[in-house]
Amino acid sequence: MSRTPLAWKNLVHEPRRLLLASAGVGFAAVLMFTQNGFRHALLDSPVQLIEWMECDLVATSTARYMLPVNQRFARSLLRRAESDPDVSAAEALLIERLMARVRVAGERARPIRVVSVPDPPGWLTIPGLKEQRLSLQPPGTALIDRKTRARYGFQFDHRGSPLPQTVELAEKRIRIVGSVTIGTDFANEGSLLIRESEFARYFPLRGSGSPLGVVDVGMFRIKRGADPDQVAERLTNLAPCIWNVVRKDELKQKERKFWSEQTPVGAIFFIGTVMGFVVGVIICYQILYTSLQDAMPEFATLKAMGYPNRYFVGVVVRQSVFLSWFGFVPAVLVALALFWMLESYSGLPMRLTFTRAITVLALTTSMCLISGLLALRNLVRADPASLF
Template sequence: MFYVALRILLYDKIRSLITLLGVVFAVGLIFAQVGIYLGLMETSSVIIDHTEGDIWVTSKNTRNFDFAQPIPEYFYDHVKSVEGVQWAEKLIVTWGLIKQKEGGTEQVEVIGYNPDTLVGGPWKMKEGDARSVKNGNFFIVDESAWKRLGEFKVGDYRDIFFRRLQVVGISSGAKSFTTAPLIFTSYNVAQSLSDLVGPANTVFVVAKVDSRHDVADVVARLKKKLKDVDVYTSGDFSRKTRLYWTIETGVGFSFMLTILISFLIGMLIVGQTIYNSTMEHIKEFGTLKAMGADNAEIYRIIFSQAFINALAGYLASLVITIASVKLYHAAGMVMVVNVWVNVAVLVLTLLMCFAAAFVSIRKIKSIDPAILFRG
């Protein structure tokens, strides 16, 4: 039956090619939308996901990582005193302005971390050492900031919060979802720079749970002991941040709408082709039924056509998508293409093409073998 389906598709090569291009377009667009969405979500929680630690303590009703409010530093001591906490670190996230070399200012997101432990600091350095921000007015800038801030090199100076700081390193992979470039500095410098944080406040307390204790149990103890703050596991805080940007900003809806439209376009293209092919070969199908073939055997021919279109279109789209990942990165976008994305898009493609075949299935079901004897 697979061979028969292939022969039917190759009977009109031009139409089959147009159908294949339509599937490639639809599936390619699905690949792009899913990959870019997942890339955006990775950037929205990039600091959480790359920070060593199991628990995050933050201000009450914090909706995402980027807009947490300051909390008193004494929460740090409270967290350390709870049974099961192996260590705790303070982390500052705040907003400020950086003065451009050629004039003007740009908004930046400042991460203040402990350079001795590196908790919350840059995890991948292109130049320099993440510990170099210690004991001075120093900062590290991520290479993704170059489009907004211009190219930096180690040794350059910039005014941040109207204070002169020197570049001591270039990080990689710390791209911000908010489009404001990320810069890293020591906890003490970040605390002294920002009027919003103040000298006796922090923004987060990150804790590591001792391997002999359960993370959920330690979270429960912290929630019971600490008032006026929120306590999350790293995974929960990462999901909360991603859900905020997905739902509250409409990002998720726009991507889902594009994926749905692509799915429907692909289904219409494949459905029309298979239906037209079925109508052109209606007498041949009638002949098969007259020779004793049942509906199930003819259904297999129809679904084989859908499967061939789906598989060929998917493979072509996958090759194009993989080849274009570097182009997306060069344009400043993060695109995720991994095994799970590939499997999910393959399932969507098969569903799209099989759903398109159902119109033809209904037509085959009603074929009367007596059609052979009509004019």
């Protein structure tokens, strides 16, 4: 004879209560999804440009504790590094933020990140760059990141291509000839891509000598079979007080660690996730406690018949797990829609990956289990006769 699924029947016998309970759990799950999403956006957005560098090793100034900082090294170091027997190619990447101000006609000037496009193709794999590369050949042209914040005033058609507009960069006219997809982060609200040679035209005071004589990021490709860690160590030793050369993954980890541990923003979003969890525990406790109180005469009868406490614990645990699933499924759908809207508005990479969804599911299930076990205390401790 099959046993009656008491936990399931307790949960679904009143559809209206189940709907309200699921909404409460789903609300807490959406809070955790949102806070977790913003936290990961904080960690994912600063490394987007690094991910699109098609290289094995990356060099930055020793004073550059994060990528948006304006600390550079001499281009001559790249030429010296090319003499290493395991280096197959080296290329510079220029990034300007301090002197880069863009103004769209009718709007005020705003700071923007300007990134160079290396002359040899293939060093940057930014979506849309390969198709638009030839558009950058004429002087005074640029590509705009289509995820640049709307406050800049750039206008795009339904395909994401920029509409004709009068634009100035560093108080000089520039023509926007196409768009790419980069994304914003907490330091940059928009990006322009121009040819490296154009940096001398728009930012003549960039370096103490030649504007193109200083480099923000050095990119290296190494020969097949070479040990990247050994090559990185040799290159660093060329000028240990001036630059650091690391694997691309190491630079990404460094950026993520800085934003997570050295800024208050990471802690704020972590606290937000914890608060969502606590709010969920309170909501679930009220739901499950009320459910147990309403069914107390039935539980008293079972307890008087000799059912042990572990049976009731099992019932409440299963009921808590079922409730977490009922709340989690609609929360995923709401989070997907919310992430899409937030990414469209802010340009931040709001990504709901499988791993992150499983993390929130684990938090939601734990939240419901804690609430259920707290609500069960009175039943476990009570004498059967006192429950009637």
